[in-house]
Amino acid sequence: MSPDNASGVTLSPAAARRLQAIGAREGRAVMLRVAVEGGGCSGFQYQFDLVEEAAPDDLRIERDGAAALVDEVSLAFLKGSEIDFVDELAGAEFRVRNPNAKSSCGCGVSFSI
Template sequence: MTISLTENAAKHVQNFLAKRGKGVGLRLGVRTSGCSGMAYKLEFADAVDSEDLQFVSNGVTVLVDQHSLPYIDGMELDYTREGLNEGFKFNNPNVKDQCGCGESFKV
Protein backbone atom coordinates (compact mmCIF):
# COMPACT_ATOMS: atom_id res chain seq x y z
CA MET A 1 0.00 0.00 0.00
CA THR A 2 1.39 3.33 -0.99
CA ILE A 3 0.63 6.92 -1.90
CA SER A 4 3.22 8.91 -3.85
CA LEU A 5 3.88 12.48 -4.92
CA THR A 6 5.63 13.54 -8.08
CA GLU A 7 8.65 15.79 -7.72
CA ASN A 8 6.52 18.81 -8.77
CA ALA A 9 3.85 18.04 -6.16
CA ALA A 10 6.45 17.52 -3.44
CA LYS A 11 8.15 20.84 -4.24
CA HIS A 12 4.81 22.67 -4.15
CA VAL A 13 3.88 21.15 -0.78
CA GLN A 14 7.33 21.86 0.71
CA ASN A 15 7.23 25.48 -0.49
CA PHE A 16 3.74 25.99 0.93
CA LEU A 17 4.65 24.45 4.29
CA ALA A 18 7.73 26.70 4.46
CA LYS A 19 5.58 29.80 3.76
CA ARG A 20 3.09 28.70 6.45
CA GLY A 21 5.92 28.26 8.92
CA LYS A 22 4.36 25.11 10.35
CA GLY A 23 3.02 21.71 9.37
CA VAL A 24 4.12 18.10 9.32
CA GLY A 25 2.90 17.22 5.83
CA LEU A 26 -0.13 16.69 3.67
CA ARG A 27 -3.37 15.00 4.76
CA LEU A 28 -5.14 13.15 1.97
CA GLY A 29 -8.48 11.33 2.08
CA VAL A 30 -11.89 10.85 0.54
CA ARG A 31 -15.41 11.88 1.49
CA THR A 32 -18.86 11.07 0.18
CA SER A 33 -19.82 13.82 -2.24
CA GLY A 34 -20.66 14.79 -5.78
CA CYS A 35 -22.61 13.08 -8.51
CA SER A 36 -20.24 10.08 -8.75
CA GLY A 37 -20.13 9.34 -5.03
CA MET A 38 -16.70 10.30 -3.68
CA ALA A 39 -14.44 13.35 -3.66
CA TYR A 40 -10.88 13.92 -2.51
CA LYS A 41 -9.99 15.77 0.69
CA LEU A 42 -6.65 17.52 0.69
CA GLU A 43 -5.26 19.73 3.45
CA PHE A 44 -2.02 20.62 5.14
CA ALA A 45 -1.55 18.75 8.41
CA ASP A 46 -0.16 20.35 11.56
CA ALA A 47 -0.12 17.12 13.59
CA VAL A 48 -0.22 13.36 13.13
CA ASP A 49 -3.38 11.69 14.47
CA SER A 50 -3.16 8.29 16.13
CA GLU A 51 -5.25 6.71 13.32
CA ASP A 52 -3.13 8.16 10.50
CA LEU A 53 -1.12 5.96 8.19
CA GLN A 54 2.08 7.70 7.09
CA PHE A 55 3.80 7.59 3.72
CA VAL A 56 6.89 9.55 2.76
CA SER A 57 7.35 10.48 -0.88
CA ASN A 58 10.01 12.81 -2.28
CA GLY A 59 10.64 14.14 1.23
CA VAL A 60 6.98 14.89 2.04
CA THR A 61 4.95 13.08 4.70
CA VAL A 62 1.50 12.09 3.46
CA LEU A 63 -1.10 11.21 6.10
CA VAL A 64 -4.08 9.02 5.19
CA ASP A 65 -6.89 7.75 7.40
CA GLN A 66 -7.57 4.00 7.32
CA HIS A 67 -11.07 4.48 5.87
CA SER A 68 -9.74 6.37 2.82
CA LEU A 69 -6.76 4.16 1.99
CA PRO A 70 -8.62 1.42 0.04
CA TYR A 71 -10.01 4.10 -2.32
CA ILE A 72 -6.68 5.83 -2.98
CA ASP A 73 -4.11 3.06 -2.55
CA GLY A 74 -1.52 3.31 -5.32
CA MET A 75 -2.43 6.91 -6.15
CA GLU A 76 0.12 9.40 -7.41
CA LEU A 77 -0.47 13.07 -6.64
CA ASP A 78 0.92 15.51 -9.20
CA TYR A 79 0.96 19.29 -9.40
CA THR A 80 0.46 20.64 -12.91
CA ARG A 81 0.15 23.89 -14.80
CA GLU A 82 -1.96 23.96 -17.94
CA GLY A 83 -2.19 27.42 -19.45
CA LEU A 84 -3.49 29.74 -16.72
CA ASN A 85 -4.71 26.85 -14.56
CA GLU A 86 -2.61 25.09 -11.97
CA GLY A 87 -3.39 22.60 -9.25
CA PHE A 88 -3.14 19.09 -7.93
CA LYS A 89 -3.92 16.20 -10.25
CA PHE A 90 -5.00 12.88 -8.73
CA ASN A 91 -3.71 9.88 -10.71
CA ASN A 92 -5.76 7.19 -8.98
CA PRO A 93 -5.64 3.67 -10.46
CA ASN A 94 -8.79 2.68 -8.51
CA VAL A 95 -11.16 5.10 -10.28
CA LYS A 96 -13.74 3.32 -12.43
CA ASP A 97 -15.77 6.39 -13.38
CA GLN A 98 -15.89 10.11 -12.68
CA CYS A 99 -18.31 12.93 -13.23
CA GLY A 100 -17.99 15.26 -16.19
CA CYS A 101 -16.55 18.11 -14.15
CA GLY A 102 -13.91 15.83 -12.61
CA GLU A 103 -14.81 16.74 -9.02
CA SER A 104 -16.05 13.34 -7.91
CA PHE A 105 -15.31 9.72 -8.72
CA LYS A 106 -16.52 6.14 -8.29
CA VAL A 107 -14.39 3.12 -7.35
Protein backbone atom coordinates (compact mmCIF):
# COMPACT_ATOMS: atom_id res chain seq x y z
CA MET A 1 0.00 0.00 0.00
CA SER A 2 1.14 3.50 -0.66
CA PRO A 3 1.10 6.41 1.83
CA ASP A 4 -2.29 7.45 0.42
CA ASN A 5 -3.89 4.06 1.15
CA ALA A 6 -7.49 3.66 2.28
CA SER A 7 -6.48 2.89 5.88
CA GLY A 8 -4.76 6.26 6.23
CA VAL A 9 -1.78 4.62 7.96
CA THR A 10 1.42 6.37 6.92
CA LEU A 11 5.15 5.97 7.40
CA SER A 12 6.97 9.18 8.33
CA PRO A 13 10.11 10.32 6.50
CA ALA A 14 12.12 9.74 9.70
CA ALA A 15 10.86 6.14 9.98
CA ALA A 16 11.63 5.51 6.31
CA ARG A 17 15.19 6.86 6.75
CA ARG A 18 15.75 4.69 9.83
CA LEU A 19 14.52 1.54 8.06
CA GLN A 20 16.82 2.27 5.12
CA ALA A 21 19.75 2.78 7.51
CA ILE A 22 19.04 -0.51 9.30
CA GLY A 23 18.82 -2.33 5.97
CA ALA A 24 22.10 -0.79 4.77
CA ARG A 25 23.85 -1.71 8.03
CA GLU A 26 22.57 -5.30 7.92
CA GLY A 27 23.12 -5.69 4.19
CA ARG A 28 19.54 -6.79 3.53
CA ALA A 29 16.15 -5.22 2.99
CA VAL A 30 14.05 -5.06 6.15
CA MET A 31 10.47 -4.06 6.79
CA LEU A 32 8.93 -2.92 10.06
CA ARG A 33 6.00 -5.06 11.20
CA VAL A 34 3.66 -3.10 13.46
CA ALA A 35 1.02 -5.01 15.41
CA VAL A 36 -1.40 -4.24 18.21
CA GLU A 37 -1.68 -6.75 21.06
CA GLY A 38 -3.71 -6.88 24.25
CA GLY A 39 -1.76 -5.91 27.34
CA GLY A 40 0.32 -3.08 28.66
CA CYS A 41 -0.77 -0.68 31.37
CA SER A 42 -3.48 0.93 29.21
CA GLY A 43 -5.10 -2.14 27.61
CA PHE A 44 -3.32 -2.43 24.23
CA GLN A 45 0.31 -2.22 23.24
CA TYR A 46 2.29 -1.83 20.04
CA GLN A 47 4.63 -4.59 18.92
CA PHE A 48 7.48 -3.75 16.51
CA ASP A 49 9.54 -6.35 14.64
CA LEU A 50 11.98 -6.19 11.74
CA VAL A 51 11.18 -8.78 9.08
CA GLU A 52 12.38 -9.66 5.59
CA GLU A 53 9.09 -10.97 4.18
CA ALA A 54 5.43 -10.00 4.37
CA ALA A 55 2.71 -12.43 5.42
CA PRO A 56 -0.07 -13.00 2.86
CA ASP A 57 -2.59 -10.86 4.79
CA ASP A 58 -0.22 -7.97 5.58
CA LEU A 59 -0.98 -4.48 4.36
CA ARG A 60 2.16 -2.76 3.09
CA ILE A 61 2.74 0.94 3.75
CA GLU A 62 5.61 2.42 1.74
CA ARG A 63 7.60 5.63 1.69
CA ASP A 64 10.85 6.45 -0.10
CA GLY A 65 11.70 2.79 -0.71
CA ALA A 66 11.05 1.71 2.90
CA ALA A 67 8.07 -0.35 4.05
CA ALA A 68 6.03 -1.11 7.13
CA LEU A 69 3.60 -4.01 7.43
CA VAL A 70 0.34 -4.15 9.38
CA ASP A 71 -1.83 -7.24 9.77
CA GLU A 72 -5.57 -6.93 9.12
CA VAL A 73 -6.56 -7.34 12.78
CA SER A 74 -4.22 -4.57 13.96
CA LEU A 75 -5.36 -2.25 11.19
CA ALA A 76 -8.66 -1.58 12.98
CA PHE A 77 -6.69 -0.01 15.85
CA LEU A 78 -4.25 1.89 13.62
CA LYS A 79 -6.47 3.63 11.05
CA GLY A 80 -5.22 7.15 10.43
CA SER A 81 -1.99 6.58 12.40
CA GLU A 82 1.53 7.64 11.51
CA ILE A 83 4.43 5.27 12.15
CA ASP A 84 7.34 7.49 13.14
CA PHE A 85 10.90 7.22 14.42
CA VAL A 86 12.11 9.54 17.15
CA ASP A 87 15.64 10.04 18.41
CA GLU A 88 15.53 11.85 21.75
CA LEU A 89 17.75 12.19 24.79
CA ALA A 90 15.80 9.37 26.48
CA GLY A 91 16.41 7.03 23.52
CA ALA A 92 15.62 6.26 19.91
CA GLU A 93 12.54 4.24 18.95
CA PHE A 94 9.78 3.65 16.48
CA ARG A 95 6.54 5.21 17.70
CA VAL A 96 2.92 5.24 16.54
CA ARG A 97 1.03 8.54 16.52
CA ASN A 98 -2.48 7.15 16.83
CA PRO A 99 -5.49 9.51 16.64
CA ASN A 100 -7.75 6.67 17.87
CA ALA A 101 -6.00 6.34 21.23
CA LYS A 102 -8.06 7.88 24.01
CA SER A 103 -5.15 7.66 26.44
CA SER A 104 -1.66 6.26 26.58
CA CYS A 105 0.95 5.49 29.20
CA GLY A 106 4.09 7.52 29.72
CA CYS A 107 6.25 5.20 27.64
CA GLY A 108 4.04 5.64 24.55
CA VAL A 109 3.86 1.91 23.85
CA SER A 110 0.58 1.19 25.64
CA PHE A 111 -2.77 2.82 24.85
CA SER A 112 -6.53 2.54 25.22
CA ILE A 113 -9.31 3.07 22.69
